[in-house]
Amino acid sequence: MKRLAEFALEVATNNGASYADVRIIKQESQLIETKDLAVAAVNLGESTGMGIRVLCNGGWGFASTQELTKKGVEKAALRAVETARASATCLDKPVTLAPEPAYNAVWVSPHTRDPFAVPLETKIGVLLQAARIMKSVEGVTLAQGEMSFIKDIKYFASTEGSRIEQTFIRSSCGIVANATTEGDRQTRSWPNSFGGQHELAGWEMVEKWDLPGNARRIAEEAVALLTADPCPQGMRDIIIGSSQLGLQIHESCGHPSELDRALGQEINMAGASFLTPDHLGKLQYGSRIVNLVADATAPGALGSFGFDDEGVKAQRVYLVKDGMFCGYLSSRDTAHLIGLPRSGGAMRAESWSYVPIIRMTNISLMPGDAGTLEELIASSADGTILFETNKSWSIDNLRYNFQFSTEIAWEIIGGKRARMLKNASYGGITPEFWNSCDAICSASDYIEWGLPNCGKGQPMQTMWTGHGAAPARFRNVQVGMAHAVKGDE
């Protein structure tokens, strides 16, 4: 394989490429889904292939192949050069790459137990045990479970001399309890919605999140939500639980901090960003307790790596410091456009058949000093609403106007969760919202959440990103608007 990578670089440079890099990726995957007490799907997968990216006459070209022979690789390398030459006919300025040292390195993501060594029966057994508990709660109409395991072995080589081998193991687990009556359906998930929790870890993460141990509680909550009061409408102080806050960070800080968006390169589909370069170092993005980092070095976090997909070493970069917007997620070909000396190391591709683009690493809100969630609740005024576990998310294409719904909410009275609320939603304008943040829980309540399904690029690529967060409080936020669709509401 490594000889084929060298051959691809040789073909590219012999045919006019001024720069080339190659990624060979071997992937193994398992997806297990259960519905009630039945296995709904077991899908196993393997995939191996090569992606070749070249610069020729100042333009980018990319081609991929799964025919890992000299003939197949040569054809792909020539196709990459051909597309790069075509790109160069529609360019004002040639692409310039920020400098990066050449590395010879091996990196393996941290894990205790290889999930592919755990028998399928064991995995299914955990999901069915949780399903039995959920179905034992009267009113649960459908109990769902899911686990996925992915192993990527990735080799990167470039004409600048880097030779990097990385192994990634990603694991996920989650359960969902659905309760449906005529005219209403309520849902509770654990540890998170939309597939559960995802980590750069092994089987140990499944044991840590204890699906059976949380099955009864979420099942009972799903049923209780059917008769709960609806979320009120109006302006309230709110507390956002850590998994929902992770998604809030993803949408309202992570995406707008992508430099390709800020420069208009993603405007046709994913959109642009209100965080344009003229705001760098000048815009008070949030209150002074808000510190957001892009940290590709966080151990076990889903968006971590040793090196990105153009061979840039993993970094920890501030995006917002003391509330001030101060940094971007960047790449080698965008860094110089805003005067950065080096890429921030954020280029990743979904697989060998996709070109790397700027993606979030782990975009995380640094913990504060508000203690535990229970302490924050105890210190909050009557009428404050606690929102937990995402149900729906939407934000405009410059990342200003957002609206989120959560599976469950609680009205706080007397420093305690006093009333369960269903159909909960909140929304706002990003900088106003983050400037209203007045308390962030301490490191004891900080969790690195993983999102496996971030969509961006054309053709659309799916990426896995991480978001560390502890619960936080925001003042005077609009709530309850999502269900107010009738004229008389």
Add this chain to the structure above:
Amino acid sequence: MITRAQCKRIIDLATAHGKGECDGIEVTISASDLATSRFANNEMTQNQSPYAVAVSVRAVVDGRQARISANDTTPAGVRRLVDNAIVAARLLEKDPELLPLYSPSAAGHVCIPVNQYDARTARCGASERARAVAAIIAVARASKLNASGVFATGSHVTAIGNSEGLFGFHRRTEAECSITMTGPDSSGWSKDNQTRASLIDARSLAEIAAKKALASANPIEIPAGRYDVILEPAAVLDLLGFLWQDFTGTSVTDKLSCFLDKVGQKMLGDNITIVDDVTNQAQAGEPFDGEGLPRKTIVLVENGVIANLVHGRRSAARFGVQPTGHGLPEPSTYGEAPLNVVVSGGNTSLDEMIRTSEKAILLTRVWYVREVDPMTKIVTGMTRDGTFLVENGKVTAGVKNLRFNVSLIDMLNKVVALGRTQRTSGEETYPAVVPAMKVADFNFASTTRF
């Protein structure tokens, strides 16, 4: 691109290798070489030419099944895939609902051939795409705008076969052009997706996007509230796409559909008729489903009445009905899906909708649409890239974008005019054939800053 004969060889090899070792082998092959040229800020930014083939084997062993997919198409790779699928299936519990593999000797196994392949589109190379991109950029420069978007061309293959003698092969070509033109405080968008590149007029699409960007300059802010809206087809598609899965038997069995116990009942307006029809000339799907059954044309909604659900074989057995040929590859959590939707149109042109409106909002496209409530089908989302105020029969201004929260059920009871139905591509769902719509009383919940 992989050929019919190559697909047949792989399927024959796999089924022969599994013979005697299991009760049945099903093989699905999918391949794509769709190449995408991307541009932004009036320059080419990415140029991608991927090629991938995947082989997926489903083994059925003593009432159990497992699926394994890989991309090693060599004889040794295919044999290993079959061996692994059989081993995996043996590890699982029996599936009491599992059916034997589909046999083409079943009554009614007639796949209506659909020709969606164009050799010229399949051959279209990077230079040809670059010429189209250059033409788009020229329009942008002439209007002092920035062009961004994609021009993509290529082909796709799907083949299926099994140890019961089934073989199906479908190839199609695809060409797509999507353009956003941006000015200092405005933008406009246009998009087309066809099976033939010759049907896409990149310059005309660029001119439409440019016209919208120029017309929406200096946008005004209007208050959130309820307005009549004129939805261009892309906006209609990206809203209604959130309904398609509710028409499946499995979603009803799982109590996840908003149409529980509603088949035969009138839920939508008299002017709403929706069909799943792979034979429609503007559609591009395969004529067979994930188990190889011929896709039937199914009326989902007839004059507002929920008429039928679509079923794969498993769902059909639960309901005691015939499968409709909409199954997803087994095993599947979702069961089936209508993938070739056609929404009936009317004869009111977009211009006439504008001309007859006293006050309305014209939406080019919608963005980041997400379901808020699964039973009432409330969705939220934003307007984008060409939102206009219509007053006294004329477009009078661009407006700053708005967030909507609307029930799709309510919306489809308030359609006051329908345009001609046409092949349409948005960003939230797969292409379908839909019309423009004028809808009364559309709920905008908030505004944004641009």
